Amino acid sequence: LRASQAQQEGAAVAKWYLGQVGASCSATCSAQRMSCSVADFKSVTGWQQLFGAAQQAGAQCKYSWANDGRHGEGFYNVPAVCTLAKCGADMQGTCAYDVSPRSTCEGVPATGFSRLCPCAGSASASLWPAPAPAPAMPSSPSLPSSHGFHPSPAPAPMPASHGSHAAATCKAETGGTCKLM
Numbered sequence: 118l119r120a121s122q123a124q125q126e127g128a129a130v131a132k133w134y135l136g137q138v139g140a141s142c143s144a145t146c147s148a149q150r151m152s153c154s155v156a157d158f159k160s161v162t163g164w165q166q167l168f169g170a171a172q173q174a175g176a177q178c179k180y181s182w183a184n185d186g187r188h189g190e191g192f193y194n195v196p197a198v199c200t201l202a203k204c205g206a207d208m209q210g211t212c213a214y215d216v217s218p219r220s221t222c223e224g225v226p227a228t229g230f231s232r233l234c235p236c237a238g239s240a241s242a243s244l245w246p247a248p249a250p251a252p253a254m255p256s257s258p259s260l261p262s263s264h265g266f267h268p269s270p271a272p273a274p275m276p277a278s279h280g281s282h283a284a285a286t287c288k289a290e291t292g293g294t295c296k297l298m
Contacts, residue, residue, distance in 0.1 A: 130154075130238070131157040131235035132235070132236055133173040133174040133233050133236075134146065134174050134234050134236050135174040135198065135200075135232075135233060135234075136231050136232040136233075136234050137231060138201060138229060138230070138231050139225055139228075139231075140231070140232065141194075141222065141224060141225050142222045142223075142224075142232050142234035143222045143223050145234040145236070151236035151238055153234060153235065153237075154237040157235030158196075158218045158235065161214050161218065161233075162215070162217070162218065163214070163216070164178075164183075164212075164214070166214075167181055167196050167212050167233075168181070170196055171196070171198060171233055174233050174234075176198045176212075178198065178212035179208070179209075179210030180207075180210060180211040180212065181211075181212050184213060188227070191225065191226050191227030191230065192213055192215070192227050193215065194227075194232060195213045195218075196213065196215075196220075196232070197213050197226040197231060197233060198210070198211070198233065199230050200229070200230070200231040201229040203229065204228060204229025205227070205229065207229070207230075213227070213230070
């Protein structure tokens with residue numbers, strides 16, 4: 118299906134991109150000559166979808182964290198990845214999501230985080246070459262779990278349909294966090 122035909126039929130056509138630290142998804146998608154697809158935020162409600170979106174954007178989640186609504190407005194603007202060495206108490210590679218997504222395209226992430234942004238092409242987007250995915254974050258040694266975060270390896274590739282489950286199985290779940298085995 119062509120992008121315009123797929124949009125009319127309700128099929129997901131957004132591709133996930135990693136934004137700059139502190140940037141909104143409107144700015145991130147605009148830099149790709151695309152538009153932010155606010156509806157696609159609702160497709161990331163669990164760690165499987167989070168890891169798949171991060172992988173498509175060229176980022177790696179080492180830890181997952183579900184927003185519990187107690188850590189500030191920046192965590193409503195998820196999915197997002199801590200891309201700095203530390204983001205407050207969070208370590209690099211911590212990926213955050215919300216089980217009840219409230220993200221907007223204009224919102225900015227928590228300090229030190231980069232948003233994962235669903236960007237869809239516009240009519241003029243076909244005039245431009247496809248952008249390259251963001252580079253992967255440098256590896257850092259695994260540290261002992263703290264703050265309820267659990268280290269985890271990169272997931273299996275996410276299927277095209279966001280509604281299906283990734284091949285990986287969560288072996289330990291505690292309030293939205295997950296450790297892949």
